[in-house]
Amino acid sequence: MxxxxxxxxxxxxxxxxxxxxxxxxxxxxxxxxxxxxxxxxxxxxxxxxxxxGGEVSGGINHLGIQVASTQDVLLVKERLQRAGLATFDEMNTNCCYARQDKIWVTSPDGHQWEVFTVLEDVKQNDDPTSCCITEEEPQKESGTSCCSE
Incomplete structure (x- = not known):
């Protein structure tokens, strides 16, 4: 099945x-x-x-797609930019107890999507109080938005 x-x-x-x-x-x-x-x-x-129709926020923090490598992250970024979508890079960021390379893109309804790869597990977050997005847009400082795993 x-x-x-x-x-x-x-x-x-x-x-x-x-x-x-x-x-x-x-x-x-x-x-x-x-x-x-x-x-x-x-x-x-x-x-x-x-x-x-209906309520679009629904308590979703963000959504994500995990890919195999940084090269895959960059390929998705190129495809999104060719489609005219704005992306935000967050490379070599430390969050959710993992070092990650990722990009962010926001849907027309404000749903934030990350495309990411996990480079390695780490023992400590850069800022453990900031894991998971709580604002309208991902924070622009490395290591301050996340929660992929």
Missing amino acids: ILKPHLAINVKNLDQSIQFYTSLFGVEPVKVKLGYAKFDLEQPALNFTLNE
Whole structure:
């Protein structure tokens, strides 16, 4: 039996969100209906759906995609920038008890996504009180936003 996680989020504007998530994931949705779109992803394995309307914040801190290497992080960054999306780098950052290379991008509804790789586990955070984003945007200082693991 193959299991695939499912994540459904509410969005304000379905067309804008389809454009954003097509850029983020690098694939088109497999289904688009009135007020609904479905991405059936192989990498990462995920059934991801967009539902137009409803509350969009829902207490989500941030979302992430872990990749195998820094080169993979940079390839995703290039793809997102070619699609016209603004990214923020956070390379060689120490958070969540791991040294990581990552980039951040924000959806039209303000959902923050990180694409990251773990370089190594560490025994201590640079700033243990800051692990996990609590502001509108990722903090711009290395080691001050996170929580990938």
